[in-house]
Amino acid sequence: xxxxxxxxxxxxxxxxxxxxxxxxxxxxxxxxxxxxxxxxxxxxxxxxxxxxxxxxxxxxxxxxxxxxxxxxxxxxxxxxxxxxxxxxxxxxxxxxxxxxxxxxxxxxxxxxxxxxxxxxxxxxxxxxxxxxxxxxxxxxxxxxxxxxxxxxxxxxxxxxxxxxxxxxxxxxxxxxxxxxxxxxxxxxxxxxxxxxxxxxxxxxxxxxxxxxxxxxxxxxxxxxxxxxxxxxxxxxxxxxxxxxxxxxxxxxxxxxxxxxxxxxxxxxxxxxxxxxxxxxxxxxxxxxxxxxxxxxxxxxxxxxxxxxxxxxxxxxxxxxxxxxxxxxxxxxxxxxxxxxxxxxxxxxxxxxxxxxxxxxxxxxxxxxxxxxxxxxxxxxxxxxxxxxxxxxxxxxxxxxxxxxxxxxxxxxxxxxxxxxxxxxxxxxxxxxxxxxxxxxxxxxxxxxxxxxxxxxxxxxxxxxxxxxxxxxxxxxxxxxxxxxxxxxxxxxxxxxxxxxxxxx
Amino acid sequence: xxxxxxxxxxxxxxxxxxxxxxxxxxxxxxxxxxxxxxxxxxxxxxxxxxxxxxxxxxxxxxxxxxxxxxxxxxxxxxxxxxxxxxxxxxxxxxxxxxxxxxxxxxxxxxxxxxxxxxxxxxxxxxxxxxxxxxxxxxxxxxxxxxxxxxxxxxxxxxxxxxxxxxxxxxxxxxxxxxxxxxxxxxxxxxxxxxxxxxxxxxxxxxxxxxxxxxxxxxxxxxxxxxxxxxxxxxxxxxxxxxxxxxxxxxxxxxxxxxxxxxxxxxxxxxxxxxxxxxxxxxxxxxxxxxxxxxxxxxxxxxxxxxxxxxxxxxxxxxxxxxxxxxxxxxxxxxxxxxxxxxxxxxxxxxxxxxxxxxxxxxxxxxxxxxxxxxxxxxxxxxxxxxxxxxxxxxxxxxxxxxxxxxxxxxxxxxxxxxxxxxxxxxxxxxxxxxxxxxxxxxxxxxxxxxxxx
Numbered sequence: 001x002x003x004x005x006x007x008x009x010x011x012x013x014x015x016x017x018x019x020x021x022x023x024x025x026x027x028x029x030x031x032x033x034x035x036x037x038x039x040x041x042x043x044x045x046x047x048x049x050x051x052x053x054x055x056x057x058x059x060x061x062x063x064x065x066x067x068x069x070x071x072x073x074x075x076x077x078x079x080x081x082x083x084x085x086x087x088x089x090x091x092x093x094x095x096x097x098x099x100x101x102x103x104x105x106x107x108x109x110x111x112x113x114x115x116x117x118x119x120x121x122x123x124x125x126x127x128x129x130x131x132x133x134x135x136x137x138x139x140x141x142x143x144x145x146x147x148x149x150x151x152x153x154x155x156x157x158x159x160x161x162x163x164x165x166x167x168x169x170x171x172x173x174x175x176x177x178x179x180x181x182x183x184x185x186x187x188x189x190x191x192x193x194x195x196x197x198x199x200x201x202x203x204x205x206x207x208x209x210x211x212x213x214x215x216x217x218x219x220x221x222x223x224x225x226x227x228x229x230x231x232x233x234x235x236x237x238x239x240x241x242x243x244x245x246x247x248x249x250x251x252x253x254x255x256x257x258x259x260x261x262x263x264x265x266x267x268x269x270x271x272x273x274x275x276x277x278x279x280x281x282x283x284x285x286x287x288x289x290x291x292x293x294x295x296x297x298x299x300x301x302x303x304x305x306x307x308x309x310x311x312x313x314x315x316x317x318x319x320x321x322x323x324x325x326x327x328x329x330x331x332x333x334x335x336x337x338x339x340x341x342x343x344x345x346x347x348x349x350x351x352x353x354x355x356x357x358x359x360x361x362x363x364x365x366x367x368x369x370x371x372x373x374x375x376x377x378x379x380x381x382x383x384x385x386x387x388x389x390x391x392x393x394x395x396x397x398x399x400x401x402x403x404x405x406x407x408x409x410x411x412x413x414x415x416x417x418x419x420x421x422x423x424x425x426x427x428x429x430x431x432x433x434x435x436x437x438x439x440x441x442x443x444x445x446x447x448x449x450x451x452x453x454x455x456x457x458x459x460x461x462x463x464x465x466x467x468x469x470x471x472x473x474x475x476x477x478x479x480x481x482x483x484x485x486x487x488x489x490x491x492x493x494x495x496x497x498x499x500x501x502x503x504x
Numbered sequence: 505x506x507x508x509x510x511x512x513x514x515x516x517x518x519x520x521x522x523x524x525x526x527x528x529x530x531x532x533x534x535x536x537x538x539x540x541x542x543x544x545x546x547x548x549x550x551x552x553x554x555x556x557x558x559x560x561x562x563x564x565x566x567x568x569x570x571x572x573x574x575x576x577x578x579x580x581x582x583x584x585x586x587x588x589x590x591x592x593x594x595x596x597x598x599x600x601x602x603x604x605x606x607x608x609x610x611x612x613x614x615x616x617x618x619x620x621x622x623x624x625x626x627x628x629x630x631x632x633x634x635x636x637x638x639x640x641x642x643x644x645x646x647x648x649x650x651x652x653x654x655x656x657x658x659x660x661x662x663x664x665x666x667x668x669x670x671x672x673x674x675x676x677x678x679x680x681x682x683x684x685x686x687x688x689x690x691x692x693x694x695x696x697x698x699x700x701x702x703x704x705x706x707x708x709x710x711x712x713x714x715x716x717x718x719x720x721x722x723x724x725x726x727x728x729x730x731x732x733x734x735x736x737x738x739x740x741x742x743x744x745x746x747x748x749x750x751x752x753x754x755x756x757x758x759x760x761x762x763x764x765x766x767x768x769x770x771x772x773x774x775x776x777x778x779x780x781x782x783x784x785x786x787x788x789x790x791x792x793x794x795x796x797x798x799x800x801x802x803x804x805x806x807x808x809x810x811x812x813x814x815x816x817x818x819x820x821x822x823x824x825x826x827x828x829x830x831x832x833x834x835x836x837x838x839x840x841x842x843x844x845x846x847x848x849x850x851x852x853x854x855x856x857x858x859x860x861x862x863x864x865x866x867x868x869x870x871x872x873x874x875x876x877x878x879x880x881x882x883x884x885x886x887x888x889x890x891x892x893x894x895x896x897x898x899x900x901x902x903x904x905x906x907x908x909x910x911x912x913x914x915x916x917x918x919x920x921x922x923x924x925x926x927x928x929x930x931x932x933x934x935x936x937x938x939x940x941x942x943x944x945x946x947x948x949x950x951x952x953x954x955x956x957x
Contacts, residue, residue: 016611021807025621025845036851038586042942043862048749051864053883056721056750062628065621066848069590076618076842080599083614087598096604100508104553106601112571113564118578119775120912121569122897125904128566129774142546154640154776157818157828165682189819193828197651199682202823240535270545271532277539291508295835296615297605297637297795299777315678317919331919337678341581341643341671341764342775350560357559360550363507369528370509370516376531377519393534418610427608432819449510450519476803481610483802488609491800491812495789497634498624502799 014089014424018081018482025065025075026499035069082482083296084426090452092378094397094429094441095188095236097266097288099371104358105292105351114350119342123328129346130327133319136353137303143356143364144265144282145275146305148332150315151349152340156263157190159283159302160230162315162339163259164198166281166306167228169313169336170257178227178256184213186236186433188263200227207435211237211390219250228257233277234264234395236433238375238441248278257281257310265289267372267396270365280307290352301348315339370446371396374453378444381457385464386416389436397443399436400428406438409467411474413438416463418485419477423459507550569909571772575944579887579935580717580912581642581669582775583745583767585855586939591769591846595839605795605831609810610802615834616809619797622841629747630761630783631754637795637811638837639780639829642764643675646711646741648782648793648827649760650676650685653709653737655791655826661686662709665697665727667716668741670918692924695720695880695889699730707736714742714756717917718925718933719863719887720880724756731759737788744768744781745859746885748852753783760784769843770836779836790816793827855938859886862936862945869949870934875956879931887935889914893956896932902955908948910955911935 049057067075084091091098109115117126137149153159164181171178181200183191185207192202203221208214212235229251233241241247251258260279266289274282286292287300294300306314315338316331359367372395379388379398386400402413417427417440429441444453466474476485496502511519516528525531532540551559568574576584599614606612619637626635639645650662662680664673666689673689680687685708691698695718704710710731715721724740731738739760740753745767747753753761763781770778784792790813798812818825847855863886870876870890879889892899896913903910914922914931922928936945 018614022613022617024617024624025841026624031849034848034850035590035846036848036854037588038851038854038858038938039941041858041862041938041940043858043865043940043945044942045857046861046864048857048860051860051883052721052750052885055723056883058749058751058755061849061853062748062752064625064628064844064847064849064852066850067845069846072842072845073590073594075845076594076597079614079617080597081614082612082617083599083603084608084611085599086602091604093604093607098604101602102508104556106596108557108560111560111564113567113573114560114570115771115773116571117567117569117774118571118576118584118772118909118912119582120578120580120916121909122900122913122916124901125569125574125909126567126774128563131566132560132563139547154644154833155829155831157830158640158644161679161682161828165678168681189817189822189825190828190830192823193818193821193825196823196825197679197682197828199684242534242536245536245538268532268535270541272535272540276541293601293835294604295833296600296603296612296838297834298640298831299833299835300831336681338643338671338674339678340776341641341669341675341778345776346774347771348777354556354560356547357556358550358553359507361545361547363550364547365544366507366509366528369531370511372531373511373516373519373523373528376523380523393531417608421608421611426611429607447508447510450515478610482613483610483804483806483808485803486609486808486810487800487802488810488812488814491798491810492814494800495634495812496799497620497796497812498627499621500624500627501633 015480016082016084016482018078022078024499025067028067028071028075029065031066033066033068035067035072089424090448090456091426092428092442092444093426094443095263097443097445099291099445100447101291101293102355105354108354109347109350115347127327130319132350132353134321134327136349139356140284140303141305143269144305145273146282147308148311148314149303149305150318151303152315152344153302153304154340154345155300156283156285156302157194158339159304160190160194161197162304163281163283164194165336166310166313167257168198170310171227173334179225181227182221182229186435187232188236191230191261211239212241213247215243215246218247222250222254224255226254226256228259230259230261232261232263234267237390237399238394238397239390240395244277264396267368269368270361271368275307280310286348286352290355292348292351299345299348301345367446374444374446374448378442378453378457382460385461386440397441400440400442401436402438402440405464405467410471411467413440415474415477416440419463419474420459421478422480425456425459574907574909576909577934577948578909578912580917580933581764582772583935583937584772584939585767585937587769588846591843594842595769600835600838606811609808613809616797618838618841620799620809622837623797625841625844626781626783629744631752632761632783633786634789635783636792637797638832639782639794640833641778641780642762643672645762645780645782646672646676647679649739649762650709651683651826652788652791654683654685656788657708657736659706659708660684661688661706663688663690663702663704663707664711665690665713666692666924667697667718668711668713669717670922695882696722699726704730705734707734709737709739711739711741714740715746715885718880718889719884720882721884728757745856748856759788765836765840768840770839777833777836779833791826794829795832858938859936862940863888866936866945866948870952873953873956890932890934892930892932895929899932899955903951906951908951
């Protein structure tokens with residue numbers, strides 16, 4: 001089919017503008033400048049040493065950067081021109097779900113009636129927030145098919161560790177000392193790291209030739225010392241674990257629990273629920289599935305939902321609806337305790353609830369369908385250019401491989417990814433998952449149009465077509481970005497992590 | 505129904521044709537029918553944005569404590585500071601808001617340089633040579649610092665002053681269940697940590713807060729000496745605003761500085777997202793958790809920035825990693841750099857000094873009220889604890905009726921009580937920021953007088 005024949009122009013992406021090196025704020029600083037304007041309070045002034053004692057007072061004030069407001073605005077605006085973002089263009093970074101973040105959800109969260117509430121104010125004065133949190137918990141449970149949830153974990157990795165501590169508390173309550181957690185070899189790196197911090201040992205099970213968990217190898221790894229398994233489904237290769245029921249039965253029969261890494265929940269919302277697949281613990285990345293902005297690498301939010309038998313162990317206190325219709329903080333009976341300084345990343349939680357409310361159950365299902373449609377279309381469209389690692393329908397992301405391209409031309413997956421930056425697109429995820437050679441993981445997301453997908457596909461085709469004759473230029477791509485290929489080894493060898501470590 | 509999907513029905517049909525499928529449902533045909541959801545999600549149909557806005561306005565109206573309706577004297581780790589229009593405008597630029605972790609540095613110099621500037625500012629404020637790109641919040645920064653100490657010493661006993669925020673200690677206890685660390689909470693008397701009450705010779709870490717959660721400024725020399733004697737890490741949990749005028753963690757000889765960065769441009773936000781500050785000595789840099797941005801050159805010799813020392817991180821070390829952190833709170837860190845750029849050297853000093861002036865003015869006024877006394881006789885900067893003749897939660901409720909959020913009840917932070925704080929039900933934590941006027945401070949004292957009369 002010819003998407004290019006459809007109406008609608010070439011809606012895609014453009015390269016960044018900011019090609020000039022921007023001075024640091026410290027280089028822009030001129031002693032004596034100041035932008036700050038503080039409220040006139042009428043409070044009498046007093047010497048600091050009289051108030052706190054001379055022993056505590058710093059002799060010299062800490063030098064920051066002294067800027068005018070106009071220079072401050074210029075500096076950070078110019079920096080922003082050196083930064084690619086979803087709002088600028090397509091960002092098919094696999095596994096990260098860089099979909100459009102609705103402005104409405106940001107506006108909701110900017111309301112001072114939510115944003116200006118102190119987290120330590122008593123529950124009687126924050127009833128709206130508690131109600132919001134309870135409403136979100138109920139909807140997340142409906143989406144995952146679980147009984148109860150904690151909203152405290154600040155990110156997916158924090159949710160993972162929370163889940164493992166729940167697993168630990170559950171087994172301990174039954175007087176069982178289980179030491180191992182099973183992880184497939186395709187898992188995100190956070191999984192094994194979380195297992196270690198949860199006090200468990202990692203047992204890795206291999207994937208089979210179809211990119212799925214090898215069921216026989218899993219059965220062989222199970223035993224009375226296994227606390228559970230962590231699974232991502234669809235997995236990191238973008239494929240659905242079709243034997244999930246058999247996996248769940250095997251793990252449960254061995255007395256273990258199933259942990260669902262919700263990194264890819266966005267592919268199945270409204271289609272299949274982790275609870276119905278047999279999972280006991282589920283973390284969700286709200287910044288992925290429910291489109292809260294990624295903020296350049298945080299904030300996220302990683303709520304954890306559990307089945308009935310684990311609900312009493314959840315972190316607390318939790319916002320809870322009481323029988324009289326009011327709300328209060330209540331600690332679950334056998335709570336593992338707090339996992340966040342306050343109540344979790346509340347403004348991220350509010351954005352996610354707004355996103356859920358706008359879409360509703362029907363809209364969320366459509367989101368998953370279109371995400372899978374876009375990924376499969378792109379996989380098929382590029383089949384002759386960069387073949388998929390596994391020649392089967394994928395879910396929300398397509399893992400392609402540059403193995404053949406590299407063998408034929410020497411151009412690697414990394415070169416293709418860097419050259420895409422010159423085409424005005426963000427790169428896909430490269431060299432992950434580890435089990436795929438020369439992996440290029442594309443997650444187009446549901447919010448990119450067919451025209452944008454076609455433009456992306458054509459950009460990939462152009463790059464691959466150049467590989468025969470312009471391999472050297474591709475090895476040195478990108479050429480039209482604010483900076484060219486960055487020397488990562490030098491940064492690690494000569495660590496300069498602050499202005500003060502630099503020689504200017 | 506409206507949504508954010510661009511596809512027309514015709515385009516969907518065209519794409520399905522290309523895939524040889526009849527319907528969107530066929531995309532999921534390989535999922536076993538036994539687990540597939542029939543009948544859809546049990547969630548109401550979608551609403552338009554204005555309809556959802558009305559629901560959220562209802563949530564907001566039910567928050568009596570919102571700062572646009574109530575004058576805030578609550579602190580305990582979250583402070584009502586001035587965040588000017590310019591910081592909000594720059595911090596909400598969509599290039600910063602809608603990017604992700606800078607995996608492709610050639611198109612992420614904006615975020616990378618802003619983090620580099622943030623790291624420099626936190627390094628200077630902490631008096632330590634290196635800072636990371638931030639962690640989730642102050643409480644999880646404490647957990648990461650304890651994990652660093654465990655790794656550095658291969659010991660497991662962590663001596664934590666009871667002056668460290670009760671929530672932070674609670675979070676540390678939770679995660680110790682996984683690491684096997686033993687958290688020993690050292691009691692306070694008159695707001696000062698009683699280090700002599702414990703044998704710390706096997707300490708992996710000595711942790712003290714400066715100022716502590718009762719507002720008290722302790723002399724940290726003894727704690728520093730104990731950490732040295734045990735060859736453990738000396739961890740200082742500091743208020744970053746105080747760092748503008750008080751001795752820095754580095755001045756006190758800290759190996760690690762941790763803190764809650766919310767006061768630098770982040771709204772109260774009902775507790776999150778905030779950002780955890782983390783800085784340390786160069787001895788510990790290989791154990792430093794989270795992202796670090798470093799300066800380097802591009803292939804044309806131009807200054808560039810990139811995430812560095814990646815060999816420490818979970819995606820490379822997997823089960824051998826000492827931290828599972830894979831993101832930070834970049835947007836809050838960028839905002840902190842912008843806010844500190846707005847404040848500048850003199851602005852941060854002014855903020856810290858004005859907080860102290862307001863707090864001391866209020867302290868003098870309220871401790872003159874019959875029945876109200878200070879919990880500690882020690883020095884404080886911008887926050888103090890009062891012992892009231894009534895339950896603090898009741899006093900907060902009374903004063904809220906007159907539009908003042910009087911503070912945080914200590915018992916709300918430590919529902920199971922705190923051995924260091926007798927009669928915790930009557931203890932009120934009060935914080936004053938640079939925003940509070942003399943009129944507001946006078947009104948506070950008068951309302952408190954009525955509330956305890």
